[in-house]
Amino acid sequence: MNRRTVTxxxxxxxxxxxLPGCTGTGGSAKGADAKAPDDPSKVSGTxxxxxxRTDLVQDGTMKRYAAEFNKTYPKVKVEFQALTNYEAxxxxxxxxxxxxxxxxxxxxxxxNDYPKFFAxxxxxxxxxxxxxxxxxxxVDGKVYGQSPVGVMPGFVYNKRVWHEAGVTEWPTTPAEFxxxxxxxxAKTDAIPYYTNFAAQWPLTSWTYVDGSVHxxxxxxxxxxxxxPWAENSDLRVGDTLLYDIVQQGLAEKDPTTSNWxxxxxxxxxxxxxxxxxxxxxxxxxxxxxxxxxVNPDDIGFMPFPARTDGTFCxxxxxDYNQAVNVHSPHKEAAxxxxxxxxxxxxxxxxxxxxxxLKDAALPEVLKPYEEAGVKxxxxxxxxxxxxxxxxxxxxxxxxxxxxxxxxxxxxxxxxKGSLDDFLAGLGKKWTETQANVSx
Amino acid sequence: xxxxxxxxxxxxxxxxxxxxxxxxxxxLAPAPAPRRARTWRLLTPWLFLLAPLALLITFxxxxxxxxxxxxxxxxxxxxxxxxxxGTENYTEIFTREDxxxxxxxxxYYLVASVIQIVAALYFATVLSFSIRFRNxxxxxxxxPSLVNGVAIGFVFLYFFQDGGTFDTVLxxxxxxxxxxxxxxxxxxxxxxxxxSIWRYLGMNFVLFLGAIQSIxxxxxxxxxxxxxxxxxxxxxxxxxxIKPVLTLTVILSVSGSLSAFEIPYIMTGGAxxxxxxxxxxxxxxxxxxxxxxxxxxxxxLLLIILLVTWVQxxxxxxxxxxxx
Numbered sequence: 001m002n003r004r005t006v007t008x009x010x011x012x013x014x015x016x017x018x019l020p021g022c023t024g025t026g027g028s029a030k031g032a033d034a035k036a037p038d039d040p041s042k043v044s045g046t047x048x049x050x051x052x053r054t055d056l057v058q059d060g061t062m063k064r065y066a067a068e069f070n071k072t073y074p075k076v077k078v079e080f081q082a083l084t085n086y087e088a089x090x091x092x093x094x095x096x097x098x099x100x101x102x103x104x105x106x107x108x109x110x111x112n113d114y115p116k117f118f119a120x121x122x123x124x125x126x127x128x129x130x131x132x133x134x135x136x137x138x139v140d141g142k143v144y145g146q147s148p149v150g151v152m153p154g155f156v157y158n159k160r161v162w163h164e165a166g167v168t169e170w171p172t173t174p175a176e177f178x179x180x181x182x183x184x185x186a187k188t189d190a191i192p193y194y195t196n197f198a199a200q201w202p203l204t205s206w207t208y209v210d211g212s213v214h215x216x217x218x219x220x221x222x223x224x225x226x227x228p229w230a231e232n233s234d235l236r237v238g239d240t241l242l243y244d245i246v247q248q249g250l251a252e253k254d255p256t257t258s259n260w261x262x263x264x265x266x267x268x269x270x271x272x273x274x275x276x277x278x279x280x281x282x283x284x285x286x287x288x289x290x291x292x293x294v295n296p297d298d299i300g301f302m303p304f305p306a307r308t309d310g311t312f313c314x315x316x317x318x319d320y321n322q323a324v325n326v327h328s329p330h331k332e333a334a335x336x337x338x339x340x341x342x343x344x345x346x347x348x349x350x351x352x353x354x355x356x357l358k359d360a361a362l363p364e365v366l367k368p369y370e371e372a373g374v375k376x377x378x379x380x381x382x383x384x385x386x387x388x389x390x391x392x393x394x395x396x397x398x399x400x401x402x403x404x405x406x407x408x409x410x411x412x413x414x415x416k417g418s419l420d421d422f423l424a425g426l427g428k429k430w431t432e433t434q435a436n437v438s439x
Numbered sequence: 440x441x442x443x444x445x446x447x448x449x450x451x452x453x454x455x456x457x458x459x460x461x462x463x464x465x466x467l468a469p470a471p472a473p474r475r476a477r478t479w480r481l482l483t484p485w486l487f488l489l490a491p492l493a494l495l496i497t498f499x500x501x502x503x504x505x506x507x508x509x510x511x512x513x514x515x516x517x518x519x520x521x522x523x524x525g526t527e528n529y530t531e532i533f534t535r536e537d538x539x540x541x542x543x544x545x546x547y548y549l550v551a552s553v554i555q556i557v558a559a560l561y562f563a564t565v566l567s568f569s570i571r572f573r574n575x576x577x578x579x580x581x582x583p584s585l586v587n588g589v590a591i592g593f594v595f596l597y598f599f600q601d602g603g604t605f606d607t608v609l610x611x612x613x614x615x616x617x618x619x620x621x622x623x624x625x626x627x628x629x630x631x632x633x634x635s636i637w638r639y640l641g642m643n644f645v646l647f648l649g650a651i652q653s654i655x656x657x658x659x660x661x662x663x664x665x666x667x668x669x670x671x672x673x674x675x676x677x678x679x680x681i682k683p684v685l686t687l688t689v690i691l692s693v694s695g696s697l698s699a700f701e702i703p704y705i706m707t708g709g710a711x712x713x714x715x716x717x718x719x720x721x722x723x724x725x726x727x728x729x730x731x732x733x734x735x736x737x738x739x740l741l742l743i744i745l746l747v748t749w750v751q752x753x754x755x756x757x758x759x760x761x762x763x
Contacts, residue, residue, distance in 0.1 A: 257620075414623045
C-alpha cells in the first residue's frame with residue numbers, strides 16, 4: 001500500500017510545476033486573427049494538428065487527408081499528434097505556448113478565455129451563413145472554432161433483436177420504450193439495455209437528451225436559469241427513464257464490470273439490444289460488426305422516445321471544435337487546414353456524420369429519420385458557458401459521469417434513497433449555485 | 440539494520456592516527472593555501488550532492504511549494520487568471536462534511552494492511568528458514584510487486600466480472616454464486632482492498648525477509664541449543680530484531696491506506712462508494728477544475744499523514760535493537 005502517496009504526490013507535483021508557465025500565457029497575443037489565405041499556393045509552413053483520433057493517425061487515414069490537402073496547399077506540411085487522454089494532457093500543455101497549431105477546444109477552457117488561447121476564424125455573422133454550430137464558439141461576435149462534424153444523440157440499437165421481440169415501430173414515450181425493452185428481455189437472449197457504467201463517459205451522453213424531449217432550442221438557457229430536474233423537465237425525463245431501465249432489471253446484470261470495447265461487438269452480434277450514445281458511434285459499431293463477421297446493417301439509430309406535436313425531435317450539436325493556437329507562427333496555414341478539413345476532406349461522410357455545412361444532405365444512416373419526419377434542432381448555446389460554470393462550481397457534474405453512476409446504484413439498490421430525493425438534492429445544489437455564478 | 444558496530448576498535452585507531460599526524464603537518468607545512476583548501480574541503484560534499492539536491496528541489500520541494508501557493512487561490516488549472524482567496528479553500532474543506540466522509544473508505548484499506556502485514560511477516564519468517572522450493576515461493580510472493588498497477592487494475596476487473604475468473608474458480612469448488620463483487624459498496628471495497636493486499640504484500644514481504652536475514656545465524660543456533668523452538672525464536676529473536684522495519688511498514692501502511700488511489704481509481708473510478716480521499720482530490724482538480732481547492736485538500740492530506748506518523752513515532756519510539 002505504501003507506493004500510493006508517492007504516486008499521488010507525483011501527480012500533484014507534476015501539475016504544480018507548471019506554475020511559472022501558466023500565468024504568463026495569453027495577454028500579448030490576445031485577439032489575433034487567423035485569416036483565410038488568399039492564394040493557396042503561397043501559404044507555407046509546418047503545422048501540427050492535435051487530434052483525439054488515435055485510430056486514424058495509426059492506420060494512416062490522417063496522412064491520406066494530409067496528402068489530399070497538399071494538392072491544394074502544396075507548401076504546407078501537416079503533422080499529426082494523437083492524444084489518447086486528450087482533456088487531461090491538453091490541459092497541462094495549454095499552460096505553455098506550445099499546444100500545436102490546430103487543436104480541439106478542450107472543455108476546460110472557459111468560453112470567455114477563448115480569445116486568450118485561440119485565433120479568431122471570423123465574425124459570427126459571416127460564418128453563420130455557411131456553417132452550423134457557430135454560436136458554440138462565439139465570443140463578442142467572433143468565432144474561435146469550427147467542428148468538422150455534427151453529432152446527434154440517440155439510441156444505437158440492433159434492429160434484428162428489436163424485430164425478434166416484435167417491435168417494428170420506434171417507441172414514442174418512455175413508458176413504451178420500457179415495454180419494448182421488456183419484450184426484448186422476454187423474447188430474446190439479449191440484454192435489453194447496456195449502461196456502460198464502468199467506462200463512465202457513455203453515461204454523460206444522457207445529458208444530451210436535453211432539448212429533444214420537448215423540442216426546445218432554448219433548452220441550454222433553461223439549464224442556466226431553472227432547476228434542470230424540475231417536474232417534467234428534459235433531464236428529469238431522461239434520468240427517470242435511465243433509472244426505470246435499471247430498476248426494472250432491463251440493464252446488464254453487473255454494471256460495475258461493464259466493458260465498452262466489448263459492448264460494440266456484443267451489440268452487433270445481438271447480445272446487447274440498445275445503448276444511448278450518438279451518431280458518432282454508428283460507424284464504430286459497423287466496423288465492429290465487420291470484424292465480428294456479422295451484418296453491419298443490423299445497426300440502427302433511433303431518437304429519444306418523446307414526441308412534441310406528433311413529431312420526434314433530435315438535437316444536432318458540434319463535436320470537438322477545431323481552433324488555431326493564438327501563438328502559432330503559421331496561422332494562415334492552420335486556418336487553411338481547418339477550412340479544408342471542414343469543407344472538402346469528406347471527414348464527415350467517412351464517419352457517417354452530419355455535415356457542419358448548412359446546405360449538406362443528411363448521412364445515409366439517418367434516412368429513417370427523414371422518413372419518420374424527425375425534426376432536427378440546434379440548441380442555442382448563448383448560456384452554454386454559464387451552464388458549465390454552474391456545473392463545475394456546484395460539483396453536480398451533468399457533463400461528468402458520477403451522478404449517473406449514483407443514479408444507477410440507487411436504481412439497483414446499491415445505494416439507499418429514493419429517486420425523487422436524489423433529483424431534488426441535485427436540483428438544490430444546482431439552483432443554490434446559480435445565484436452565485438456570474439458569466 | 441541497527442546492529443552493533445562490527446569493528447569499533449578500528450575506528451578509534453583511525454582517530455588516534457589523525458591526532459598524531461596533525462601537529463607534524465602544522466610544523467612541516469605552514470599551509471600554502473589553507474583557506475582555499477578548507478573551502479574546497481567544505482565544498483566537496485556539496486558538489487557531489489549537487490545533482491541529487493537539484494532533482495529533489497525541482498521535483499519535490501518546488502512543486503510542494505507551488506501546491507501550497509495554489510491552495511490559497513481559486514485557480515482552475517488552465518486559465519491565465521487566478522485570484523488570491525486567502526484561507527477560503529481550507530475553510531471549505533473543513534466545513535463540508537462530504538469531503539471528509541470518504542475517509543471511512545480508508546478503514547477497509549487499514550484492515551487490509553493489518554492482514555497484509557501479518558501475512559507478509561508469516562511468509563517472511565517461514566521462508567527465511569531452509570525449506571523446499573524456498574526461492575520459488577519467494578518469487579511467487581514478490582511477483583505482483585513487479586506488475587504495473589494499471590495492468591493489475593484491468594486484470595482484476597476481469598477477475599471480478601460477472602462469470603469472470605473468480606466466479607469460475609469458486610464454481611470449481613462447487614460454490615456457485617451470483618454475486619456482483621463490485622456491485623455494492625461493502626463488497627466492492629472489500630474486493631478492492633483484497634486486490635491491494637495482493638499487490639503490496641510482496642513489497643512488505645521483501646522488507647521483512649531482508650530484515651530477518653540480517654539477523655546473525657549463530658543466534659538461532661544458540662537458541663536451539665537452549666531448547667527454543669521456532670515459535671520462541673520468532674518471539675524472542677526475529678520480532679525484536681526486525682522491530683524498526685516493522686514500525687516503518689506500519690507507518691507506510693497507515694499513510695498508504697489514507698491515500699489509497701491507484702487500484703480503486705482504475706477499477707471503479709470511485710463509483711459505488713469506493714471513492715477515497717485522493718480520488719476525490721483528483722476529481723476536484725481535473726473534473727470540476729477546482730485546482731485551488733484540490734491543492735488545499737492535498738495539503739490537508741499531507742498534514743494528516745505527517746500527524747499520524749508523528750503520533751506513531753511517539754507511541755513506538757525508534758529504540759536501538761540490541762540482540763547480543
